[in-house]
Amino acid sequence: MNLVTQPNDDSHSDCIAAVHVSRSFGKRTVLDDISLTVRKGEIFGLLGPSGSGKTTLVRLITGLDIPNGGTITLLGEKMPKLDILSRIGYMAQSDALYGELTAQENLEFFSALYGLRGTKLKSRIKEVAELVKLSDDLKKPVQLYSGGMKRRLSLAVALMHGPEVLVLDEPTVGIDPVLRKSIWDELDNLRRAGVTMLVTTHVMDEAEKCDRLAMIRDGKVIALGSPEQLKADSQASSMEDAFIAFRGGVA
Numbered sequence: 467m468n469l470v471t472q473p474n475d476d477s478h479s480d481c482i483a484a485v486h487v488s489r490s491f492g493k494r495t496v497l498d499d500i501s502l503t504v505r506k507g508e509i510f511g512l513l514g515p516s517g518s519g520k521t522t523l524v525r526l527i528t529g530l531d532i533p534n535g536g537t538i539t540l541l542g543e544k545m546p547k548l549d550i551l552s553r554i555g556y557m558a559q560s561d562a563l564y565g566e567l568t569a570q571e572n573l574e575f576f577s578a579l580y581g582l583r584g585t586k587l588k589s590r591i592k593e594v595a596e597l598v599k600l601s602d603d604l605k606k607p608v609q610l611y612s613g614g615m616k617r618r619l620s621l622a623v624a625l626m627h628g629p630e631v632l633v634l635d636e637p638t639v640g641i642d643p644v645l646r647k648s649i650w651d652e653l654d655n656l657r658r659a660g661v662t663m664l665v666t667t668h669v670m671d672e673a674e675k676c677d678r679l680a681m682i683r684d685g686k687v688i689a690l691g692s693p694e695q696l697k698a699d700s701q702a703s704s705m706e707d708a709f710i711a712f713r714g715g716v717a
């Protein structure tokens with residue numbers, strides 16, 4: 467199954483780079499001198515408690531907001547840049563779906579924005595619905611979907627145009643452990659297909675599944691590395707202990 471449009475240019479091993487990024491709202495500094503890179507083909511996690519600044523950073527990376535300081539580069543282009551949107555898939559924290567439309571109609575509606583139509587659209591819906599295991603529920607109105615099904619449909623919407631980079635803001639929030647596992651299995655499949663992913667989470671066992679991650683606290687990166695590195699560096703046996711050791715758990 468061809469899940470992803472092949473990149474035009476293979477030269478960027480860094481898909482996303484944030485360099486000295488800061489963002490304030492009024493007098494409140496929400497992101498304070500954030501620097502990190504996401505490499506091509508990896509799942510990179512942003513791990514931090516509620517309010518630590520994850521969504522704010524994701525919005526800057528996708529070009530929905532502009533930093534007060536520093537720069538964001540995505541696929542070699544300085545953000546914000548409208549052209550790049552066709553190469554990324556963004557799944558926001560709350561599902562932006564039309565409840566009165568069926569899942570299929572939602573997929574058709576959002577895909578039209580990317581110019582997908584006709585037989586290409588039909589085959590793409592089939593592929594993506596299989597991937598998120600919604601093939602049997604495509605004709606149901608979304609208002610009859612469970613929370614987990616809506617999350618999976620939002621993931622399907624983000625995947626329709628075969629993005630090279632996926633930015634997923636808490637893709638499993640409010641989802642039971644069984645569905646959570648199946649979404650992570652899907653993310654694994656996408657990684658195998660060559661998709662680069664940036665995933666926010668505050669769940670420690672999800673952080674373990676990332677290739678590398680940044681621990682964020684109060685708008686600052688307090689640690690960055692692979693789960694194994696971070697545990698070794700903090701002499702912790704779990705991600706939770708590592709997070710606490712890096713002062714992530716201390717106010």
Ligand SMILES: Nc1ncnc2c1ncn2[C@@H]1O[C@H](COP(=O)(O)OP(=O)(O)OP(=O)(O)O)[C@@H](O)[C@H]1O
Pocket residue numbers: 491496514515516517518519520521522523559668
């Ligand atoms: N447009 C805005 N105006 C003012 N404050 C904002 C704005 N956007 C975000 N904030 C504040 O920035 C802080 C970080 O919010 P953000 O949503 O980035 O956190 P988060 O780590 O994604 O949290 P969660 O896990 O709960 O989604 C919060 O205190 C929030 O109230």
